[in-house]
Amino acid sequence: MLLRLAPRTPVIAVAVSEHDEAAIIACAEAGVAGYHMRTDSLADLLVLINAAAEGRISCPPEVSALLLRRLSTVTADRNLVGRDPVLTGREIQILRLLEQGRSNQDIAVRLHIAVHTVKNHVHNLLTKLGVRSRSEAAALSRSLRLGDGAQEDWLGD
Structure with missing residues (x-):
């Protein structure tokens, strides 16, 4: 004061x-x-x-x-x-499934990958997006309106 x-x-x-x-x-x-x-x-x-x-x-x-x-x-x-996060195509797929509230097991089955691989991708997503939880990642993705047109901005080379 x-x-x-x-x-x-x-x-x-x-x-x-x-x-x-x-x-x-x-x-x-x-x-x-x-x-x-x-x-x-x-x-x-x-x-x-x-x-x-x-x-x-x-x-x-x-x-x-x-x-x-x-x-x-x-x-x-x-x-x-x-920095703008650069997500891989697989990370974008997983992010969209997180937005739908899917579990790691469900994501693994849908994408034909191992559950531990899903966990690694989710961990990378949380780090890249600077969030602490799956729900925060999904909310951030929704707030940025990550759609088909904006997808390329998040993809790596």
């Missing part, structure tokens, strides 16, 4: 636990100028206040490492989401 009212006012997160990743990330997303950890002294807090008043950002090494790992994860996730 303070950052919205006075965006130039430096804010310091005080008494942060190095084990509370959610709090550290939330503070970074809110734009804090520094972190005073629970194990830091009062003298450390005074140095941090002076640094923030001078416009410097201060971050302990353990917090820096956590934030860099988080940034790396977010960047990787963004790269995966930003």
Whole structure:
């Protein structure tokens, strides 16, 4: 709230636990100028206040490492989401059968393949589409209106 009212006012997160990743990330997303950890002294807090008043950002090494790992994860996730999935013809067949609510066993019988092969294709589909479940894959496919005309966009070479 303070950052919205006075965006130039430096804010310091005080008494942060190095084990509370959610709090550290939330503070970074809110734009804090520094972190005073629970194990830091009062003298450390005074140095941090002076640094923030001078416009410097201060971050302990353990917090820096956590934030860099988080940034790396977010960047990787963004790269995966930003790409259009390229599905094989077989994956498209299986995706359409998932939309119909078919089981792995039913899909295997219909396509004359082994159940473990269906499981592999479903796993690949979930990964490529960036979803966690068969129902999410089917819903995404429906929402994109994957039809005969759009099928070529999802096919690999």
